[in-house]
Each structure stands twice: as structure tokens, then as C-alpha cells.
Amino acid sequence: MNHLPFLDLPAILSAGGTVRLPGSKSLSNRILLLAALAEGETEVRDLLKSDDTDRMLEALAQLGIRVTPAGEGAITVHGCGGKIPVKEAQLFLGNAGTAFRPLTAALALAGGAYHLSGVPRMHERPIGDLVDALRHLGADIECLANEGYPPLQIRPAALNATAATVPVKGNVSSQFLTGLLMALPLLYRTVTVEVVGELISKPYIEITLATMGRFGVDVAREGWQKFTVQAGSRYKSPGVIYVEGDASSASYFLGLGAIAGGPVRVEGVGADSVQGDIRFADALAAMGARITMGPNWIEAAPPLNGSLKGIEQDCLAIPDAAMTLVPVAVFAKGLTKLTGIASWRVKETDRIDAMANELRKLGGTVETTADTLTVYPPANLDELHCAEIETYDDHRIAMCFSLMTLATPLRILDPGCTAKTFPNYFDRFAEVTTAVPVIAIDGPSASGKGTVTQRVAEALGWHYLDSGALYRLTALAARKAGVDWNNEAAVAHIAAHLPVHFAGGLTFLGDEAVDDQMRTEEMGIGASTVGALPAVREALLLRQRAFRQAPGLVADGRDMGSVVFPDATTKVFLTASAAVRAERRYKQLMEKGFSAKLQNILQDLEDRDARDAARSVAPLRQEADAKLLETSHLTIVQAVNQVLDWSGNKAS
Numbered sequence: 199m200n201h202l203p204f205l206d207l208p209a210i211l212s213a214g215g216t217v218r219l220p221g222s223k224s225l226s227n228r229i230l231l232l233a234a235l236a237e238g239e240t241e242v243r244d245l246l247k248s249d250d251t252d253r254m255l256e257a258l259a260q261l262g263i264r265v266t267p268a269g270e271g272a273i274t275v276h277g278c279g280g281k282i283p284v285k286e287a288q289l290f291l292g293n294a295g296t297a298f299r300p301l302t303a304a305l306a307l308a309g310g311a312y313h314l315s316g317v318p319r320m321h322e323r324p325i326g327d328l329v330d331a332l333r334h335l336g337a338d339i340e341c342l343a344n345e346g347y348p349p350l351q352i353r354p355a356a357l358n359a360t361a362a363t364v365p366v367k368g369n370v371s372s373q374f375l376t377g378l379l380m381a382l383p384l385l386y387r388t389v390t391v392e393v394v395g396e397l398i399s400k401p402y403i404e405i406t407l408a409t410m411g412r413f414g415v416d417v418a419r420e421g422w423q424k425f426t427v428q429a430g431s432r433y434k435s436p437g438v439i440y441v442e443g444d445a446s447s448a449s450y451f452l453g454l455g456a457i458a459g460g461p462v463r464v465e466g467v468g469a470d471s472v473q474g475d476i477r478f479a480d481a482l483a484a485m486g487a488r489i490t491m492g493p494n495w496i497e498a499a500p501p502l503n504g505s506l507k508g509i510e511q512d513c514l515a516i517p518d519a520a521m522t523l524v525p526v527a528v529f530a531k532g533l534t535k536l537t538g539i540a541s542w543r544v545k546e547t548d549r550i551d552a553m554a555n556e557l558r559k560l561g562g563t564v565e566t567t568a569d570t571l572t573v574y575p576p577a578n579l580d581e582l583h584c585a586e587i588e589t590y591d592d593h594r595i596a597m598c599f600s601l602m603t604l605a606t607p608l609r610i611l612d613p614g615c616t617a618k619t620f621p622n623y624f625d626r627f628a629e630v631t632t633a634v635p636v637i638a639i640d641g642p643s644a645s646g647k648g649t650v651t652q653r654v655a656e657a658l659g660w661h662y663l664d665s666g667a668l669y670r671l672t673a674l675a676a677r678k679a680g681v682d683w684n685n686e687a688a689v690a691h692i693a694a695h696l697p698v699h700f701a702g703g704l705t706f707l708g709d710e711a712v713d714d715q716m717r718t719e720e721m722g723i724g725a726s727t728v729g730a731l732p733a734v735r736e737a738l739l740l741r742q743r744a745f746r747q748a749p750g751l752v753a754d755g756r757d758m759g760s761v762v763f764p765d766a767t768t769k770v771f772l773t774a775s776a777a778v779r780a781e782r783r784y785k786q787l788m789e790k791g792f793s794a795k796l797q798n799i800l801q802d803l804e805d806r807d808a809r810d811a812a813r814s815v816a817p818l819r820q821e822a823d824a825k826l827l828e829t830s831h832l833t834i835v836q837a838v839n840q841v842l843d844w845s846g847n848k849a850s
């Protein structure tokens with residue numbers, strides 16, 4: 199599992215390949231609960247291993263349900279035949295709605311005393327409609343903090359033996375109806391559930407009915423209004439059951455295939471799927487993507503001619519996968535309006551606000567209402583820029599924003615939140631995407647890095663990063679603010695908020711062009727001093743990575759290949775003898791009209807290199823995977839050609 203505070207994603211050039219999907223969360227937790235309630239042993243194969251399924255498995259273990267390994271990652275659930283063995287338990291269910299809602303219903307009818315709680319966000323997610331329905335059946339449930347919300351205390355109750363019907367509202371979460379239906383066979387009598395008002399997310403009810411059917415309970419239904427569970431319905435193990443791949447998780451890779459060259463194929467769900475979220479593929483097709491499907495796979499590619507087009511999409515049936523339409527819409531022509539998404543506001547976070555806020559951080563234009571979200575794609579993708587993406591402990595926000603790397607590099611905060619449904623998501627993402635290439639050129643002062651880097655970038659038509667300039671600017675800004683170069687916290691704050699921009703070949707700090715001021719030997723020493731402070735390096739990291747834009751980047755510094763771009767496609771350690779470097783710097787200064795003493799220059803650069811090499815973080819050194827380019831006896835052109843040759847790229 200990924201416990202990093204952040205993950206920096208490089209911009210990508212394209213995507214293509216095949217992804218084997220993890221098991222469906224919705225199916226996994228339904229199957230676990232029904233296998234637990236069933237008579238007999240159920241071998242569950244391809245179960246999703248994630249936070250939400252872990253919460254369900256932990257709860258079942260506490261309730262006395264035995265689960266044993268069955269080889270090759272499968273498990274055997276030893277069903278209790280409807281008689282939950284443990285009659286008193288305190289269950290912590292994290293933020294797993296697919297565990298909390300169905301367990302509430304099953305335990306309310308099980309005749310025990312159970313305390314159910316979750317993370318703070320779970321306690322803000324409504325459950326009142328389900329509690330009301332269960333109380334109608336005679337269940338004793340107390341909402342311990344706020345009426346209608348977890349945490350809950352369930353107590354043994356004399357269940358109402360006469361209630362033949364039970365009303366439940368369906369417009370906030372379909373999980374209330376799911377929970378109720380799955381629990382009803384525990385009553386051993388005929389009960390009809392009547393849905394009050396509109397039922398959202400109907401395809402999830404299809405999953406519930408199909409899964410109950412696999413465990414031997416057929417629900418008679420009249421449209422989407424009435425569902426009857428007959429007396430004598432009992433769950434029986436189907437023996438072995440396979441969990442389909444997760445159709446919501448498929449949406450990220452299908453979206454990627456539609457915007458980034460493709461084709462991208464997902465395996466584990468396909469035309470035969472019981473999951474409604476495969477209808478996300480229809481929305482992509484409506485945008486012009488080329489979608490093909492087999493029984494167990496789906497493939498997406500961009501339109502053959504032209505680009506995707508914006509659509510108006512009712513998302514009531516695909517609430518989770520529909521989030522992926524937000525990043526996809528950024529790459530379409532014309533606006534995309536998503537409707538019927540009020541339920542987003544009561545999910546892991548308020549997903550309407552979260553998606554809008556984070557897209558705006560990247561420079562996107564979004565409008566929202568209580569139940570809609572409209573994306574206005576930029577006229578030019580260059581309008582989008584690198585930013586830190588807040589993920590709100592919501593796996594889907596993290597996964598959705600990975601698609602934005604087709605426009606810009608970005609930082610995902612708390613990337614480990616994908617563990618809720620897709621623990622290795624970012625590894626799979628990296629496997630099917632091609633990151634913008636980087637040539638990293640590191641080396642000591644005055645070795646010629648800047649000159650060579652700039653010329654290689656010009657030859658290839660790639661972007662250029664002079665990372666030393668950012669350290670020099672930090673030292674200069676600190677000096678202007680009267681901050682001591684060794685004051686780590688204050689200098690790091692300055693580095694994090696540098697008002698720098700580059701225009702017309704000049705470097706601006708605020709409104710002032712500062713090229714001459716920052717290129718002095720004094721600012722070289724200042725840069726080397728502030729560069730030894732870990733917090734300063736941390737503060738400048740994303741700013742440097744933001745330069746990694748299509749079609750490629752050539753970056754010079756001291757730690758380009760080791761820290762900033764460890765996955766650089768070519769790494770060069772460019773150097774020359776100290777005497778040659780001192781002479782080069784001397785000539786450079788003379789040409790600019792500065793006076794200097796060769797001996798002093800030699801001393802300064804030896805001191806600076808020693809400091810850069812001795813520091814504890816990102817020291818100057820040749821990394822094992824970097825090629826050595828000794829330029830003492832090379833011309834600039836020879837050095838440039840050698841780098842181009844090593845990179846395997848031809849000058850454009």
C-alpha cells in the first residue's frame with residue numbers, strides 16, 4: 199500500500215495496452231456478506247483486496263464467520279446459515295458504504311447488540327432512510343450522534359411479525375434498498391419492499407438481485423417500485439463464485455484510451471457484465487470514442503478523425519464511473535454537462551465540489567449546481583498548468599485526476615487513498631502510459647551543463663530547465679527580503695512562493711528582470727548554501743517537475759537524474775577538470791565585461807563543488823546510471839552531439 203504524502207505524476211504523451219482489472223468492490227462486498235449468511239462453504243475467487251473489502255472481512259471475523267485461504271488468492275467463507283454466531287460486537291467500518299449499509303440491515307434483523315461506526319466522513323453520510331425502513335420492521339436502532347447518521351447502536355428487538363410491506367426511500371443512495379433486500383431472507387417470511395420516490399443508481403440494484411440469485415434467493419419485482427422476498431427464501435452457497443473485474447475502475451483506463459491515442463483494453467469486465475458502470479463506455483462512444491467489447495473485455499480508442507465532442511449526459515445510472523467523464527471532457531471539443539449527480543454530494547466527499555475545485559486549480563473552467571457539473575474545455579491545453587491535487591480521502595478523485603497528465607504534470611496528495619478500491623492503481627497507470635521523456639544533465643559548476651543543455655533542447659525542440667536558476671532566485675529573493683541564507687524555514691517559505699516567470703529570454707522575480715543579479719558568483723554561493731537545506735529542496739521539487747511538458751525536457755543541475763527526474767530516459771554527468779572550468783568561467787566573465795581573478799574563481803568553484811557534494815540531501819555526484827561526459831578536451835558541439843547520440847533522439 200502507498201503511504202506517501204504525495205505522488206508526482208509526469209505529463210504523458212500517450213496511453214496504450216491492456217490492464218487486468220481488480221475485482222469489483224460492489225460485487226466483492228455483496229458476495230462476502232451473502233456467503234457469510236448462506237448455508238455451506240463458498241469459495242470466492244478474484245475477490246478485490248482493498249480497504250473496503252478489508253473492513254467487511256474484519257467485521258465478518260468479529261461476527262464469528264470463519265474465512266480461510268483457499269489457494270491462489272481465493273478464500274473460503276464458512277457460512278452461518280443465517281445465524282450470526284457472535285451476538286455482541288463493536289464494528290469499525292471505515293468509509294466503506296458497501297459494508298456499512300448492508301451490515302446495518304443484516305445485523306438489525308439478527309437479534310444481537312452491535313455498535314457500528316466509521317471514519318468521521320462516514321458519520322456525515324446519511325443512513326436515515328435505511329434506519330427508518332428497518333425500524334418499520336421492528337428493529338431497535340439508535341443513531342448515537344445525529345438522527346439519520348452513523349454511528350449506530352443496534353439492540354435485540356421483537357421484530358414486527360405482521361409487517362408485510364416496508365417502505366424505503368430510493369433517492370439518496372441505492373445501498374439502502376440493497377441492504378434491506380439482502381437482509382430480508384433473515385426474517386423467514388414474505389416481505390415486499392416499496393420504493394418511495396425515484397430510485398437512483400438502478401444498475402446497482404441489478405447487481406444486488408443478480409448476486410442474491412447466485413445464492414439461491416430470487417426476488418420478485420414489479421418494475422423499480424416493488425421487490426418481494428418470499429417466505430422460505432434462504433441463502434445457499436453456490437460452491438465457487440468468481441468476482442468480476444470492477445467496472446468503475448475500468449472507467450479510468452477506458453477514458454485514457456479515448457483521449458490518449460489508445461487503444462487501451464481492460465480485462466475482467468465486458469459485454470456480459472452485471473455491473474451497470476460498463477454503460478460508461480456508451481457515454482464515451484457518444485463523445486466519439488471508438489469502443490469495442492467482448493464478453494470479458496472492453497477497449498477504447500479516440501475517434502478516427504477529429505477529437506472527442508462534449509455531450510450532455512444523465513449520470514443517474516452510472517454515478518461512480520461518471521466522475522471520469524470530467525477529465526475526459528477537458529480533452530473534448532465543446533462543453534460537457536453531467537446531470538443527475540446529486541448523490542455525488544453524499545459520497546466519500548462532496549464530489550461535485552471536489553472535482554470542480556481541483557480542476558480549477560489546474561486552470562480548468564467548471565460550473566456546478568446542486569446536481570450538475572459542466573466542464574468547459576480550454577481553447578488550448580497549454581492553458582492548463584501543474585498543481586497539487588487534494589484527494590479528500592476519496593479514491594476516485596485521485597484516479598480521475600491521473601488522466602489530466604495528458605495536459606500537465608501534477609501532484610496527487612495522499613495517493614494511498616486509491617487503496618479503497620484499487621491499491622496498485624498508479625502502477626497499472628504507469629504501465630499503460632508513456633511519460634514525457636527527460637534528458638537529465640548534472641555536473642559541477644562551469645562544466646558547461648547549461649550551454650549543452652540549452653543547445654540539446656533547441657536541437658530537439660524540447661523544453662529546457664535550468665534548475666540552478668531556481669536556487670539562485672531563492673537566494674536572491676531571500677537576500678532582498680533580508681532573510682539569512684541558513685534560516686531553513688524562512689528560505690523554504692520564500693522558495694515555495696517565488697513569484698518567478700520567464701518571458702522574452704529574461705527571468706522575472708515579480709516585475710523585475712533579475713538575470714544579471716542572479717548570475718553573480720555571490721548568488722552562486724547563495725544558491726549552493728540554500729540548496730543544502732532539505733526544506734528548500736522539497737519546496738522547489740514540484741516547480742522543477744512542472745517543466746516536464748510534451749514533447750520533452752532537457753534539465754540541468756546537480757540532482758536532475760538522482761532526485762527530480764529519477765526516471766529520466768537519459769542521464770549524463772557532465773564535467774571537466776577544475777582548471778578548465780575555472781578558465782571557462784573566467785572567459786565568460788571577461789566577455790560580459792566583469793573583472794575577476796582566475797585564482798579566485800578556481801577557489802570559489804572548488805569550494806562550491808565541495809559544498810554541493812558534501813550536503814546530506816541530493817549531493818552532487820555521478821549516479822550509477824548516468825553516463826560520464828568529460829568535456830575538458832571537447833568542443834561544445836562535440837558535447838552536444840554526444841548527448842544527442844546517447845539520447846537516441848535526432849535533432850528536429
Ligand SMILES: Nc1ncnc2c1ncn2[C@@H]1O[C@H](COP(=O)(O)OP(=O)(O)OP(=O)(O)O)[C@@H](O)[C@H]1O
Nearest residue numbers: 642643644645646647648649782786829832833834
Ligand atoms: N565543451 C566546452 N568547451 C569550451 N567551452 C565550453 C564548453 N562547454 C561550455 N563551455 C563554456 O563554459 C562556460 C560555462 O558554461 P555553462 O555556463 O554552461 O556552465 P554550467 O555548468 O551551466 O555552469 P553553472 O553550473 O555555474 O551554471 C560558458 O561560457 C560556455 O560557453
Ligand SMILES: Nc1ccn([C@H]2C[C@H](O)[C@@H](COP(=O)(O)O)O2)c(=O)n1
Nearest residue numbers: 665666667669725726729755756757
Ligand atoms: N539542481 C540543482 C541546481 C543547483 N543547485 C545549487 C548548487 C549550485 O552550486 C547552485 C547554482 O547552480 P548553477 O546555477 O551554478 O547551476 O545552486 C542545486 O543544489 N541543485
